[in-house]
Amino acid sequence: MIRVQQEAFDPGAELSRLKQGSTSIGGTVMFLGTVRDLSDGTDVRAMTLEHYPGMTEKALAEIEAEAQRRWPLDATLIIHRYGRLEPGEDIVLVIAASAHREAAFEACHFLIDWLKTKAPFWKLEENGEGAAWVAAKDSDDDAARRWTK
Structure with a gap:
């Protein structure tokens, strides 16, 4: 399941809904990404996330389908927020559930690594001196590359 939304979400409630009625799930792994108040040594007052509606959901669906194949x-x-967020607010939730923990751990790690590099989101960070777009990081690309076959 994929949701791209402005509204805040409750990770505990989302986890409960995901597992409700399922007795086959033996391992569940959750990643929760939150806006920090510091980025590359600079204070962050807010972050605005923009996306391309339709394209974003399609990219996330492809990432999710790849995890399900593997x-x-x-x-x-996968829940990803957009709009203006302040430090302490949650941005992204990724949950993977499987009969066994190893598959859940690996799939969750894969999902967030690929989401960071392949989903069309753009981040604008605000600080006391203005705002700047966040550039892609080599470390994120390196993390995603480990999953290529």
């Missing part, structure tokens, strides 16, 4: 997953969830 691992025996019982359920997945």
Whole structure:
């Protein structure tokens, strides 16, 4: 399941909904990404996330489908927010659930690594001196490359 939304979400409630009624899930791994108040040594007052509606959901669906091809997953969830967010607010939730923990761990790690590099989101960070677009990081590309076959 994929959702791209402005509204805040409750990670605990999302996890409960995902697992509700399933007795085959033995391992669930969750990643929660949150806006920090510091980025590359600069204070962050807010971050505005922009996306390309339609294109973003399609990219996330492709990433999710790839994870489901690679691992025996019982359920997945990707929620990504957009709009203006302040430090402490949650940006992204990724959950992978499987009969076994190893598949859940690997799939969750894969999902967030690929999401960081392949999903069309753009980040504008505000600080006391203005705002600047966040450039892609080599470390994110390196993390995503480890999953290429």
